[in-house]
Amino acid sequence: MVPASSIAAALWSGPGLLAGWHVALAFTALLLVRSFTTYWLHRLFHVWKWLWRIHKVHHADTVIDCTTALRNHPFEALATTALAAATVVLLGPTPVIVAAVEAVLLVANFWQHAAIRLPDGLARRTEWLLITPRLHILHHARTRPDHDSNFGDIVSLWDRMFGTFNPPRTETVAAGLCDEDAGAHSLPHQLASPFRT
């Protein structure tokens, strides 16, 4: 939904603030703005009660792998889509740049949820800039202080800047939500979960 609507927004809105920028600069600027706005939307999903009910569908997964990246309530997908389209309308990049940025963000989304363990040395060298699976798994930990950290989607910069960075651990992290295990793998249960008190 997000790539299609973002590209449609670029076709509809035409050139904007990024018009005339070198393609590499426009790509980097859009990637950073998309990452920054997504970081704050993600934080909002955690602090506002109604948004958390929607976002819990993503966090209820007890086995974190690439499929978790696509496990979102339709209402969350709508909010993410609207924010992405609004960002594109505001900045006015070309549709090709939008497609490239959305492709990178999609891959980053699969990457951070991937059931991959990087060698420690390689992970340490990349985490000053990028979110790795071992950083993002902490965001899926069952304990609230942990899943209120590491909100970033591609860069770890925003978490470091705004005090939500949680350093990686060596021990295994149990994923899921303590109060959602019973229906964690039931589609009807998950779709209805925002409406349950």
Ligand SMILES: [Zn+2]
């Ligand atoms: Zn979250």
